[in-house]
Amino acid sequence: MIDTFGLLSNATFIKSPFYNQRPNQAEISLLAIHCISLPEGQFATEHIKNLFTGCLDCSADPSFADLQGLEVSAHCVIRRNGAIEQYVPFEQRAWHAGVSSFQGVDGCNDFSIGIELEGTDCTAYTEAQYLALADTTKHIQVRYPLITKDRIVGHSDIAPGRKTDPGSGFNWDHYLKLLID
Ligand SMILES: [Zn+2]
Numbered sequence: 001m002i003d004t005f006g007l008l009s010n011a012t013f014i015k016s017p018f019y020n021q022r023p024n025q026a027e028i029s030l031l032a033i034h035c036i037s038l039p040e041g042q043f044a045t046e047h048i049k050n051l052f053t054g055c056l057d058c059s060a061d062p063s064f065a066d067l068q069g070l071e072v073s074a075h076c077v078i079r080r081n082g083a084i085e086q087y088v089p090f091e092q093r094a095w096h097a098g099v100s101s102f103q104g105v106d107g108c109n110d111f112s113i114g115i116e117l118e119g120t121d122c123t124a125y126t127e128a129q130y131l132a133l134a135d136t137t138k139h140i141q142v143r144y145p146l147i148t149k150d151r152i153v154g155h156s157d158i159a160p161g162r163k164t165d166p167g168s169g170f171n172w173d174h175y176l177k178l179l180i181d
Contacts, residue, residue, distance in 0.1 A: 002143045006090030008136065011076060016052045016087035018073035018095045023110050025091055029146035030112035031137065032097055034074060034155045035119040035166040039063045043080045043118055052077070052087045071095060074114040076136065082128030084136065090144070100158040102151075108158050113140060113147070121167020130171070134178035149176065 001009040022028070038047035039061045047064075050056040052073045058064040074096040077085045088094035096114030100107065115133065119125050141147050154170065155163045 002090065002139050006092070006143075008076070008084060008086055008139065011084040011086035013086050014049060014053060016073040016094070017054050018052065018071045019088040019092045022091070022093040027111045027146070028090065028113065028144045029151055030102055030108060030158075031140060031147050031152045032100075032108060032112045032114045032155055032158060033133070033152070033166050033170065034096060034114060034116045035121060035125075035170070036074075036077070036116045037118055037120055041120050041123070048077055048116070048118065049085065074116040076114075077116045077118060078129050078132045078136070079118045080126050080129065082126070082132040084132055090140070097155065097158060099162065100155075102153065102158050112158075113144070114155075117166055117170070119166070119169060121164050121169055123169045125166075125169060125171070130175055130178055134175060134181075137179055149179065152176075 007013055036048055037043055038045060047056060051067060056067060058068045073087050073094045075086060075088050075090055075094045090113055093109050094114050095109060097108040097112060102108050117125055117129050155165045
C-alpha cells in the first residue's frame with residue numbers, strides 16, 4: 001500500500017535530505033530502475049544509506065573519493081534479501097536520474113520514480129529482489145496509472161552513454177512477466 005504522502009507501507013522509511021518538490025505532482029509517469037552497491041560488488045553495507053542521507057564517510061573506501069559532496073537519492077532501495085528502504089516519498093522529487101531524457105522530455109527526476117536494486121550491472125539480481133520490485137511496481141501502478149509498462153525503463157535508457165545500470169544482470173523478461181502474474 002502507498003499512503004497519501006507516497007510512502008510504501010512495507011518499506012523502512014529513512015528520510016533523505018536530498019529531495020525537493022516535483023514541478024507537477026500530477027505528472028508522475030515514469031519508473032526508472034537503477035542499481036547501486038558501495039563499494040561496488042559489496043552488499044548489505046551501510047554505505048548506501050549513508051550516501052542517501054548525506055552521512056557517507058568518503059574516506060571509508062578509496063572508490064568513494066568521487067562521491068564527496070554528491071547529493072543523490074532514490075525513492076527506494078531494494079536489498080539483496082528483498083527488504084525495501086524508502087528514502088523519499090513518491091510524491092516528492094528524488095535525485096536519482098541526473099541528466100536524462102525520456103521520449104524527448106528532459107529532466108526525468110521531475111516526473112519519475114527511481115528504484116535502486118542493490119547490485120552491480122553484471123551480477124544476477126536475487127529472486128527476492130525481483131519479487132519485491134514487482135510487488136512495489138504493482139502498487140506504484142495502481143497509485144500512478146500513467147506508469148504503464150512501456151514507461152518502465154532502466155537508468156541506461158534515459159541516460160544512454162552516461163549510465164549503464166541496471167545492466168545486463170537485470171532480467172527484464174522475468175521482471176515484466178512477474179508484473180502480469
Ligand atoms: Zn542509476
